[in-house]
Structures are given as C-alpha cells and as structure tokens.
Amino acid sequence: MVLDQAGFAPIFLGSFLAVAGAVNSLSAKENWEKIQRDYADTLVTNYYIWPAVQVANFYFIPLNYRYEQVTLHPPPAGPAPS
Numbered sequence: 001m002v003l004d005q006a007g008f009a010p011i012f013l014g015s016f017l018a019v020a021g022a023v024n025s026l027s028a029k030e031n032w033e034k035i036q037r038d039y040a041d042t043l044v045t046n047y048y049i050w051p052a053v054q055v056a057n058f059y060f061i062p063l064n065y066r067y068e069q070v071t072l073h074p075p076p077a078g079p080a081p082s
Contacts, residue, residue: 005050014039017035
C-alpha cells in the first residue's frame with residue numbers, strides 16, 4: 001500500500017488530470033493551469049480516502065470479493081470539475 005500511494009498515485013493522478021483535460025478539449029495551456037490548480041487537492045483527497053478503503057478491503061472483504069469491491073465502488077477521484 002505504501003508503494004502504491006508513494007509511487008503510483010502521484011504519477012497516475014497527474015496522468016489522469018492531463019487526459020481528462022485533453023478529453024474535455026482544453027488547450028495545452030488551460031490543461032496545464034488546471035493540473036497545477038487541482039493536482040495537490042486531488043492527491044491529498046486520494047491520501048485521505050484510499051488508505052482507508054484498502055485497509056477495509058484487506059481486513060473485512062473476503063479475498064474472492066476484493067476485486068469487485070475496488071472496481072465497482074471506487075472513491076471519488078478528486079475535486080468536482082469546474
């Protein structure tokens with residue numbers, strides 16, 4: 001979980017915000033400004049939510065249901081789009 005949160009989350013969230021901006025037809029400048037504005041809040045929100053979800057997943061969800069719990073009920077990705 002530490003490796004996921006320390007290594008994967010920062011890279012994934014930055015990539016996700018970049019792709020979301022591109023899909024929403026933002027210019028490169030607008031996309032970069034949105035990433036700079038939203039990245040820190042999104043990462044902090046991730047750090048508040050995902051560790052609790054993972055602890056619940058490892059301790060309370062039987063092994064054969066863990067995949068469904070994470071894929072069917074993901075927590076919000078960050079701040080609401082503006």
